[in-house]
Amino acid sequence: xxxxxxxxxxxxxxxxxxxxxxxxxxxxxxxxxxxxxxxxxxxxxxxxxxxxxxxxxxxxxxxxxxxxxxxxxxxxxxxxxxxxxxxxxxxxxxxxxxxxxxxxxxxxxxxxxxxxxxxxxxxxxxxxxxxxxxx
Numbered sequence: 001x002x003x004x005x006x007x008x009x010x011x012x013x014x015x016x017x018x019x020x021x022x023x024x025x026x027x028x029x030x031x032x033x034x035x036x037x038x039x040x041x042x043x044x045x046x047x048x049x050x051x052x053x054x055x056x057x058x059x060x061x062x063x064x065x066x067x068x069x070x071x072x073x074x075x076x077x078x079x080x081x082x083x084x085x086x087x088x089x090x091x092x093x094x095x096x097x098x099x100x101x102x103x104x105x106x107x108x109x110x111x112x113x114x115x116x117x118x119x120x121x122x123x124x125x126x127x128x129x130x131x132x133x134x135x
Contacts, residue, residue, distance in 0.1 A: 044071045045124040046099070046115050053105075055134035060107060062132045065100045069117040069124065072096065079103060080126065082112045092118070107134045 047067025054061050064079050074096045080088040081103050093101045096117075105111050110133040117124040 041071075043074060043117050043119055043122050043124040044069045045127055046077060046117055047127075049113060049115055049127050049130045051113060051130050051132050053132050053134060055107070060105050060134040061102050062105055062111070062113065063100060063102045064113055064115065064130075066115050066127065068097055068099050071117060071119070071124070074117040074119050074124075076118045077101070078116050078118060078123065080114045080116070081105065082114075083109050084112075105132060105134060109133060 046069045050065045052063045052065075054063070062081075066077070068074075069077075076092060076094045076096065076098070079091045079093065079101045081091070082088040083106075089103070091101050091103050103113075110131055112129045113132055114126040114129050116126045
């Protein structure tokens with residue numbers, strides 16, 4: 001084999017080595033852990049309900065009163081009026097210090113009235129139920 005032929009084989013072998021794809025490597029370095037404080041709380045229910053029923057006229061009403069929730073971040077209340085076997089009718093009241101609402105009832109049925117405090121999508125447990133009716 002001639003000198004140029006040997007050089008050609010060597011050049012081909014060398015170019016074959018250089019023609020291989022590059023190998024990429026990666027390593028996990030890590031990250032700093034973030035920490036945030038977390039707190040829990042329970043939205044307290046309003047105080048006991050009192051009701052004043054007015055049966056005169058075409059539309060009987062019930063004025064419901066309660067003591068404000070001690071949870072200072074509460075934004076209002078829901079008054080739930082339930083007739084036996086039906087879905088409650090909810091009357092929303094804005095403001096933590098607002099402590100009365102007037103709701104309309106029908107005649108000849110007994111209603112169960114409860115209330116709960118609200119804050120965003122949180123609600124407290126309901127107060128004890130108080131009955132109201134007009135003959």
